[in-house]
Amino acid sequence: MTIGIAMNERHDDDGIVLTEAQKRARRSRSIAIALALAVLVILFYVMTLVKGPGVLMRPI
């Protein structure tokens, strides 16, 4: 509860203020998500090339 109260007080002033450690952790997570999404895009692109024109010929 102490944490909750402390955060509510901070809400009233400046909103949630991240510490340096929290900022670093968030940045590393953001970079990891960006990399994962980039890998996914590249994977779909390369697999489309691998499958060739047949990738468009799917039963409706």
Add this chain to the structure above:
Amino acid sequence: MSLVSEGANFRGPLGTAGLAEPSLATVGDYIALMKPRVMSLVVFTALVGLAVAPGHLHPVTGFTALLCIAVGAGAAGALNMWYDADIDAVMTRTARRPVPMGRVLPGEALAFGLTLAGFSVVTLGLLVNWLAAGLLAFTIFFYVAVYTVWLKRSSAQNIVIGGAAGAVPPMIGWAAATGSLTLEPIVLFLIIFFWTPPHFWALALYRTEDYARAGIPMLPVVAGDISTRRQILLYTAILVPLGIAPWLLGYAGALYGITALAAGAIMMALGCQVLREQRPAERACRNLFAFSILYLFLLFAVLLVDRGWGGLIARLAT
């Protein structure tokens, strides 16, 4: 959850502790959620299933299949850690996992697991085939819903039935390569399925107090020490002929046959030692646990060399 009554000071499965500090979870914590050591075994057995399968498979497709299987296994691990955080907190072996340590909130682990599960299954279906994707989805469901949520806390047969989830990866690999299933990947499934009980019960025999404190009805906790040792020998006696089966059925050559015979003889000898051992001695249990890992690795590695490696190289070359 009802079995865990004491010792676990935990927020609950959805992490409803009210306001929490902004997350300090690192990328490493999320990787730990995916149980990388379990994932590596899953990927290895799936690779063997993929490599020994007949027919041509483009290497990029093979890589994609293995990546999706790895991520799917990671998803199952994260969902397991989300649900089991309360019992992980009271067990020595698992107390330092990210959720019981408070580095990742349960809700974050749940969201992470569900996202990975969705992406891995859909990507495998779209890019490889839907049989493999269906098997992957079934595996994740079985591990999380049947093993983690239902059996683990309610049945002494938890790891016997739940072990099916860990045994499916070679079938997913085979299905990814061929789009079908035959007897051969089912034999590989059976090897891992019957390997699981001796492996985990050997561990449970020297961690009995840990499991009892967490309220998990592992066989040594429920049925006792002697009964568990008999069950270990029984399952080992079923496992050893199954380990030789790929050679007997003509799926593998003499190298595999000799390896499976020799490693199987050691497994049986260690199983007999476990039966003869009396508590509080635990050396035989530790030996069986350690060798069982080597046994499974040896069987699949030699199968890969004996049968699949040539085929895999040929596929990469074409």
